[in-house]
Amino acid sequence: METAELEKKIRERNGRMTRVRKAMLDFFGTAETPLTATSILELLARRRITANRTTIYRELRFLEDTGVIHEVRIIGHGRSFELSGGHRHHLVCLGCHDVKSVAFKNHLDSEEERLLRDERFRVSDHSLEFYGLCDKCSE
Amino acid sequence: METAELEKKIRERNGRMTRVRKAMLDFFGTAETPLTATSILELLARRRITANRTTIYRELRFLEDTGVIHEVRIIGHGRSFELSGGHRHHLVCLGCHDVKSVAFKNHLDSEEERLLRDERFRVSDHSLEFYGLCDKCSE
């Protein structure tokens, strides 16, 4: 999603462009890994921006409700979030615990059709995480 | 996994068959949905088995280390666990919030090969969750 598009979405919700919100949009826009409330607080501290934990949690909820970000759940990691849009999946290294977001199409359409037929389950979204060893850790 | 096989694994770890452990193996063996520490405490209470929260958390870790169960992370739900073995994926209903474990093969082998080639990431496991509406909730 473009920065302009994000700001439009936020204005539609009567959102104001505060310092914390601007910084968080920047973080999410450039992060190559999902962010937790705690990691966001650390990123803010590095920019000398002080913010209460409560503010971060409320902001995360706001951005999620607005459709700007969505939640990601990964084994061994806290509740995290990343920018919406695109088909984001995750490579979770069991060695260094790094998480990399990767965007790619996959072949799950037929699977989702089968679930509708056999399980009468109407899929609207899915999440896919790969666990293993990254380049650095696989030696 | 068979009950006998589970007990063997536990004995290999010098594990003893306590009331709580037996009950938890039973719960995991019959549950069609992943279990959280809290839901296990409730199941125990129904059987008139009192147990401390700490015990449950320690037992979950023991069973995970032993390879009997593995962790499951689902958006909107607490940290949960289910029996290992088989290829378990999940159908998460956004209406009633029920989670159903389903075992099926999928077509991700070629994807995992591609990740090894393109990302130099050595996949050892993956998790796949489908979010949507179950039969009851999709009307």
Add this chain to the structure above:
DNA sequence: ATTTTTATTGCGACTATGTTGCAATAAGAT
């Protein structure tokens, strides 16, 4: 059947994570 070994348990205290109400502040429209 008793004793012995040590895995397991409960308890209390603690940390981390996340939420709520309310009064104070500040974005941005008028």
Add this chain to the structure above:
DNA sequence: ATCTTATTGCAACATAGTCGCAATAAAAAT
């Protein structure tokens, strides 16, 4: 410059999970 109300900080709370230690209880040894 003023006004409206979105946003913030704070304190208090709720929930989830962990740790050390002494007490208990499997189950092996006697």
